[in-house]
Amino acid sequence: MEQGITIAVLGVSIVFASLAGLYLCVKIFVRIIEFMKFGNVRKSENVTQADMMISGEVVAAITLALQLSREELHDMEKTILTMQRITRPYSPWSSKVYGIRKPAR
Amino acid sequence: MEGLFRFIHFTGFYNMTPGHIIMIMVGLFFIYLAIKKEYEPLLLIPIGFGILIGNIPFWENIGLQLGIYEQGSVMNYLYMGVVKGIYPPLIFLGIGAMTDFSALLSNPKLLLLGAAAQVGIFVTLLGALALGFNPQEAGAIGIIGGADGPTAIFLASKLAPNLIGAIAIAAYSYMALVPLIQPPIMKLLTTKKERLIRMKPSRSVSRTEKLLFPVFAFLITAFISPGSIPLLGMLFFGNLLKESGVTDRLGNTARNALIDIVTILLGVTVGASTQATTFLKPQSVLIFVLGALSFMIATASGVLFAKLMNLFLRSDNKINPLIGAAGVSAVPDSARVAQLVGAKEDSTNFLLMHAMGPNVAGVIGSAVAAGILMSILMKTIAF
Numbered sequence: 001m002e003q004g005i006t007i008a009v010l011g012v013s014i015v016f017a018s019l020a021g022l023y024l025c026v027k028i029f030v031r032i033i034e035f036m037k038f039g040n041v042r043k044s045e046n047v048t049q050a051d052m053m054i055s056g057e058v059v060a061a062i063t064l065a066l067q068l069s070r071e072e073l074h075d076m077e078k079t080i081l082t083m084q085r086i087t088r089p090y091s092p093w094s095s096k097v098y099g100i101r102k103p104a105r
Numbered sequence: 106m107e108g109l110f111r112f113i114h115f116t117g118f119y120n121m122t123p124g125h126i127i128m129i130m131v132g133l134f135f136i137y138l139a140i141k142k143e144y145e146p147l148l149l150i151p152i153g154f155g156i157l158i159g160n161i162p163f164w165e166n167i168g169l170q171l172g173i174y175e176q177g178s179v180m181n182y183l184y185m186g187v188v189k190g191i192y193p194p195l196i197f198l199g200i201g202a203m204t205d206f207s208a209l210l211s212n213p214k215l216l217l218l219g220a221a222a223q224v225g226i227f228v229t230l231l232g233a234l235a236l237g238f239n240p241q242e243a244g245a246i247g248i249i250g251g252a253d254g255p256t257a258i259f260l261a262s263k264l265a266p267n268l269i270g271a272i273a274i275a276a277y278s279y280m281a282l283v284p285l286i287q288p289p290i291m292k293l294l295t296t297k298k299e300r301l302i303r304m305k306p307s308r309s310v311s312r313t314e315k316l317l318f319p320v321f322a323f324l325i326t327a328f329i330s331p332g333s334i335p336l337l338g339m340l341f342f343g344n345l346l347k348e349s350g351v352t353d354r355l356g357n358t359a360r361n362a363l364i365d366i367v368t369i370l371l372g373v374t375v376g377a378s379t380q381a382t383t384f385l386k387p388q389s390v391l392i393f394v395l396g397a398l399s400f401m402i403a404t405a406s407g408v409l410f411a412k413l414m415n416l417f418l419r420s421d422n423k424i425n426p427l428i429g430a431a432g433v434s435a436v437p438d439s440a441r442v443a444q445l446v447g448a449k450e451d452s453t454n455f456l457l458m459h460a461m462g463p464n465v466a467g468v469i470g471s472a473v474a475a476g477i478l479m480s481i482l483m484k485t486i487a488f
Contacts, residue, residue, distance in 0.1 A: 004234040004243070008227035011477045018329040018473050019220040019466065022322055026213040026314075029321070033313055056306025 120162035124381030132156030132376065138281065145281035145438075148254070151369055152277060155376020173377045184374045187269060190262040192371040193255035194339040199364025200255075200436070200468065201319070201343025202356045208461040210314050211307035214414070215428070215459070219466025221410030222432030223474045225250030225403025229395050230478075236391060241265050244478040246392055249276045250399030251471030252283070252435040258375065259336060260475045264482055270378040271389040275396035277375075283438040286397070287404050287430050288446050294408045295426050299415075300450045302425040304459045312348075319344040326473055332483075333476025337469065400433065407432035407463065424459075431460040434467035 113119055135153030139146035158180070163171055173180040186192040209215060226247045233243035245265040248257045249272060257276035261269045279286065292300075319341035327334050346356040378384075411429030418424065427447050431439040440460035447456040 001231075001234060004231050004240065007240075007478075007481055008231055010481070011227045011230075011474060012224055014330065014477050015223045015470055015474050016217070016220045018326050019216045019470055021325050021329065022469070023213045023216045025321055025325060026210060026216075026318070029317060030210075030213075030314065033311060037311075059306075059309070 115164050117162045120164060122162065122381060124385045125160045125162045127385065128156055128160040128379060128381045131379075132160065135376075144284075145277070147368060148277050148372055149281055151372025152274065152376040155373040156379050157376075158373065159377030159380045173374065173380065174383065180374065180377055183370055184378060186367075186370060187258060187273075187374050187378070188262055188266055190259045190335065192367050193259035193262075194335040195367045196255040196364060196371065197336050197472075198339040198343040198359050199367070201340040201345075202347045202359035203364075204340075204344055204347075204436070204465055204468075205461075206315065206318055206344065206465055207310045208307060208458050209465050210310045210318060212459070212462055215424075215462030216466045216469075217414065218407055218411055218424075218429050218432040218463035219434075219468075219470040220432075221429065222403045222407035222434075222463070222467055223251060223470045224406035225399045225401070225433070226471070226474050226478075228402050229399035232398060233395055236395070238391075241482050242268055244482045245272055246395050247399060248272075248471070248475055248478065249279065249392075249396035250403040250433070251467075251474060252276070252280055252400060252403065252433040252439065253468060253471045254280060255371075256336060256434075256471045256475045258371070260478060263479055268388070268392065270375065270380075270384050271392040272396075273375040274379060275393050278393075279396055279400045280435045280438065283433075283435050284442055284445075286400055287433075287439060287442045290401055290404045291408055291427055291430050291443075291446050294405060295412070297450060299412070299426050300447060301454065302423050303451075303454055304425055304428075304456070305422060307458055312350075315348045316345075319348065322469070326469060330473045330476035330480065332479035333472045336472040336475065340468065340472065403433040404430045404439075407467075425454075425456055428456055428460040428463055432463040432467045432470070434464065434471050436464050436468060437461065439467075440464040 117125075132153045132155075135149045135156065138144045139149035139153060159173055163169070165172055166175070170176070170178040170181075172178060173184050175181055228247075229250050230243045230247035233246045234240065238246060241264040245257075245261040245268055248260045251257065254273065254276045258269060258273050261272040265272070323337055323341035326337050343356070343359050346352045346359055407429035408426050409429070410432075411424050411426035415423050415426065425443075425447060427443045428440075431443045433439050440457060440463075443460035444455065444457040447454050
């Protein structure tokens with residue numbers, strides 16, 4: 001049982017250590033990536049991290065505006081004219097009977 | 106006339122025992138839960154029907170090769186995927202291909218909640234040892250608290266193949282019952298004020314971060330716990346297929362066709378492995394009790410650790426402790442439960458995306474824990 005307790009303590013510690021290690025790595029990578037992306041901008045304009053972040057509300061507003069804008073573009077939906085062929089067996093406008101056999105007097 | 110007698114001897118009615126009837130009832134109950142209550146139907150239907158398949162009584166060991174435990178039978182071949190631990194890594198491949206780690210990457214401290222919820226595994230290990238299970242069996246039972254079916258099956262196949270059926274059924278049953286088990290514990294351990302905490306909106310995660318995460322996360326976790334290579338290797342490989350942007354076809358196959366096929370085979374064979382003759386033992390009841398305990402401790406430790414973290418965080422950066430419960434894995438059900446419990450207090454507080462962080466961290470944490478248990482307990486240790 002004592003060794004069981006040892007395994008439990010060791011196991012919990014290793015799980016924490018590996019996920020804490022992962023946490024630190026992600027933190028460091030994010031810092032490096034942010035520095036590579038925005039480092040120069042921040043230096044020149046003295047911009048803080050808070051300035052670089054876009055809040056969730058702003059993202060939601062932009063998304064909504066884009067969605068509404070796309071829905072408004074109904075005129076651009078189709079650029080192909082849809083002319084349907086209609087089969088009509090008879091029409092006096094194109095009738096040969098009126099056009100040839102009975103010429104206007 | 107002799108032929109008729111042989112036929113009668115062969116029928117299920119002749120070979121039926123009360124155990125078979127009990128197990129058939131259990132199978133029907135699972136199917137009922139899946140269809141009527143919609144509790145994890147993708148798992149409970151295959152498992153439920155598998156239980157029916159595995160518990161049709163027949164004349165065993167006369168060379169007909171029908172039963173799942175009879176060498177050479179079709180079911181036995183399919184069951185090899187469970188016994189040899191082939192299906193769980195394939196399921197992890199699919200999970201990886203459908204998991205978005207953005208929630209975790211945007212707030213990486215949530216990884217610690219995924220670690221905290223694994224405490225249940227090790228506490229249950231001690232409980233199982235106290236109840237007389239050997240160390241390997243205790244480790245396999247403890248992993249039920251990881252709330253990760255494939256991980257539980259993988260570890261059980263390595264440490265205690267004789268208990269795979271009971272452990273798998275317990276793990277999947279409790280995963281299906283997440284919406285019933287977790288909320289009372291979450292409410293008990295948190296105050297109304299804590300449940301109302303609004304978390305900061307997540308930051309947007311760049312593609313570079315998403316690309317680098319699976320590679321480096323695998324290297325770090327696998328170097329620490331090589332026992333988890335089959336699970337974490339496939340999980341992060343699947344995620345890289347998704348995030349790379351150049352392997353869409355492979356990613357699609359992994360998260361759709363492949364995971365569906367493996368889920369069907371895994372569910373049916375695990376269900377069929379619960380033959381009354383091997384499953385209905387007092388040991389199985391103990392496994393179910395310990396599994397429930399493990400699940401509860403895991404939920405409680407996740408919530409309590411979130412509260413502990415809040416002691417060290419700035420007032421504008423607090424964590425809603427409800428999302429700690431999502432650290433038990435069970436993706437995405439436990440995250441959904443955190444959202445639902447939070448929404449009951451404040452319907453405009455959306456915790457789902459925040460809860461997905463510890464949720465996927467729980468998947469990594471339980472796989473690491475399985476690797477640790479495997480590496481320690483596969484060797485012969487005298488207790």
